[in-house]
Structure formats: structure tokens, C-alpha cells
Amino acid sequence: MSGLQWRRLRYSLYSPFYDVLVGFDRVRRRSVELASPRPGERILIPGAGPGRDLEFLPGGVEVVTGDLAGGMIRQLRRRGGRVEERTGSTIQVMEMDAQATGLADASFDVVLLHLVAAVVADGRACLAESTRVLRPGGRLLVFDKFAPEDRPLSLLRRVANPVSRLLFTSLDRRLGDLVEGLPLTLECREAAALGGFFELALFRRRG
Ligand SMILES: C[S@@+](CC[C@H](N)C(=O)[O-])C[C@H]1O[C@@H](n2cnc3c(N)ncnc32)[C@H](O)[C@@H]1O
Incomplete structure (x- = not known):
């Protein structure tokens, strides 16, 4: 089974429970506040x-969103x-690989990448794809668990990573590398949850 098939199967199995178990509503609200989407703007939410x-999200926006897993x-x-x-927003849902969406260059004002960069097989490809579809000046919000930039991986991360990566998420990715x-x-x-274990970052696409 390929990595993509495994993620698809795994997250379809998790899907009946996911919404109950994974909240982070305060972080999601903060992320949207930082993105500050205006009516008529286009927002991409992969994964x-x-x-x-x-x-x-505020009303009156145009959303394209998707995931890999059928559930x-x-x-x-x-x-x-x-x-x-x-809300009167338009929301288009599609099957989508966050590493290669097939969407047009520079066609979005905002990309929300929440708990995806550390889950996909290739985090760098995912960030590059989100950047490609953003227009110059567009905003990219990344919320995830990242390893500290300035020191070696802790023993706990190194020991837990093989199992965590297989079932949930990688613990060894640094946002700076991505x-x-x-x-x-x-x-x-900024620190987003669990004492900074989860972080939220706002990037702006250069021209
Ligand atoms: C931890 S969940 C995060 C879900 C949601 N973004 C959130 O904030 O609650 C990771 C999601 O990424 C999806 N996923 C994994 N690999 C993907 C890929 N290559 N392309 C798109 N979605 C993917 C999974 O199916 C799952 O729904």
C-alpha cells in the first residue's frame, strides 16, 4: 500500500470520531482573525x-476545500x-492532494493549512503548493506541531516519531525547513496550544 493510500484509509477510519476529538476552536478563530478575509476573497483549505x-469564516467569501480521505x-x-x-459564502468541495492540488497559480487570497503540514508525506511539497496558488500579497496560515528550530530533536520526539508518523503525525518537522x-x-x-507544542504562523506571499 502506498503512503497516499494509507493516509486515505487511515483518515477515513478516523473520520467518524475526528470532529468530536479534535477541536482547537480558539486557534481556528485566531487563525481566521490573522488572515482577515474580506467579502469576495478566495480561500483555499486543503486537507x-x-x-x-x-x-x-466570515460570510460572502469563496471557498475551495478538499481532502484525500473519502470519509x-x-x-x-x-x-x-x-x-x-x-453565511451566503460559496463552498466548493473536492478530492484534493494538498501536495499537488491542480489549482491555478496565484488564484487565492488566503490559504489555511491547519494540521496538514506535519501529516502529509512531503511537508515541503505541501508548503510549496500552498504558496504557488497564493496571489502576491496573499496570506498563508500554518497551524501545526513543529520541532524547535534552534536545537536538536528531543529524545522523546525521536522515540515517539516512528509510531506517531505512522498513525497520526510527524513530530520531527521544522517550519523553517518547510x-x-x-x-x-x-x-x-505564536504559540497556539499545549504550551507552544502547537504553533500558528502567518506568512505573506511576496510578489
Ligand atoms: C490532522 S487532520 C486535519 C484536518 C483539518 N485540517 C483540521 O484542522 O482539523 C489531517 C487531514 O489531512 C488529510 N490528508 C492527509 N494527507 C493529505 C494529502 N496529501 N492531501 C490532502 N489531505 C490530506 C487527512 O485525510 C486528514 O483529514
Whole structure:
């Protein structure tokens, strides 16, 4: 089974419980606040899972969102329909690989990458893809668990990573490595949850 197939299967199996177990509503609200999307702007949410982020967006925006796992996509469609009715936004849901979306260059104002960069097989490819689809001046929000930039990986991370990576998420990725060489300017990076284990960063796409 390929890595992509394993992620698809795994997250379809998790999908009935995911929404109950994974909240982070305060961080999602903060992320949207930092992105400050305006009516009419286009927002991409790759690897959206059951789509909890949609609940925090303002009305009148145009959202394209997707996931790899069928179970997640079904929930995303249901939630997308409800949010569309309530807010007047348009929400397009598709099967999507966050590392290669097939979407046009520079076609989004905002990309929300929440709990995806450390989950996909190739975090650098995922960040490069999010950057490619952003217009110059567009905002990229990255929320995830990253290893500290300035010191070696802790023993705990090294020991736990093989199992964690297989079942949930990588613990050895550094945000600085993922964005190195990309035309992004870091505007803000802050502790998001669990005493800074999870972080939230705002980048702006350079022209
Ligand atoms: C930890 S969940 C995060 C879900 C959601 N973004 C959130 O904030 O709750 C990771 C999600 O990424 C999806 N995923 C994994 N690899 C992917 C890929 N290559 N492309 C798109 N989605 C992917 C999984 O199916 C899962 O729904």
C-alpha cells in the first residue's frame, strides 16, 4: 500500500470520531482573525478533514476545500452545505492532494493549512503548493506541531516519531525547513496550544 493510500484509509477510519476529538476552536478563530478575509476573497483549505474551519469564516467569501480521505470528504460536503446556507459564502468541495492540488497559480487570497503540514508525506511539497496558488500579497496560515528550530530533536520526539508518523503525525518537522526558499515573509509566529507544542504562523506571499 502506498503512503497516499494509507493516509486515505487511515483518515477515513478516523473520520467518524475526528470532529468530536479534535477541536482547537480558539486557534481556528485566531487563525481566521490573522488572515482577515474580506467579502469576495478566495480561500483555499486543503486537507480540511470534516471542515471545522468553515465555521469560523466570515460570510460572502469563496471557498475551495478538499481532502484525500473519502470519509472526511463526505462530512466536509455536509458541513459545507450547511455553512453555505447560513453565511451566503460559496463552498466548493473536492478530492484534493494538498501536495499537488491542480489549482491555478496565484488564484487565492488566503490559504489555511491547519494540521496538514506535519501529516502529509512531503511537508515541503505541501508548503510549496500552498504558496504557488497564493496571489502576491496573499496570506498563508500554518497551524501545526513543529520541532524547535534552534536545537536538536528531543529524545522523546525521536522515540515517539516512528509510531506517531505512522498513525497520526510527524513530530520531527521544522517550519523553517518547510518554507526555506519559498517566496514567503513570516509576519507572525505564536504559540497556539499545549504550551507552544502547537504553533500558528502567518506568512505573506511576496510578489
Ligand atoms: C490532522 S487532520 C486535519 C484536518 C483539518 N485540517 C483540521 O484542522 O482539523 C489531517 C487531514 O489531512 C488529510 N490528508 C492527509 N494527507 C493529505 C494529502 N496529501 N492531501 C490532502 N489531505 C490530506 C487527512 O485525510 C486528514 O483529514
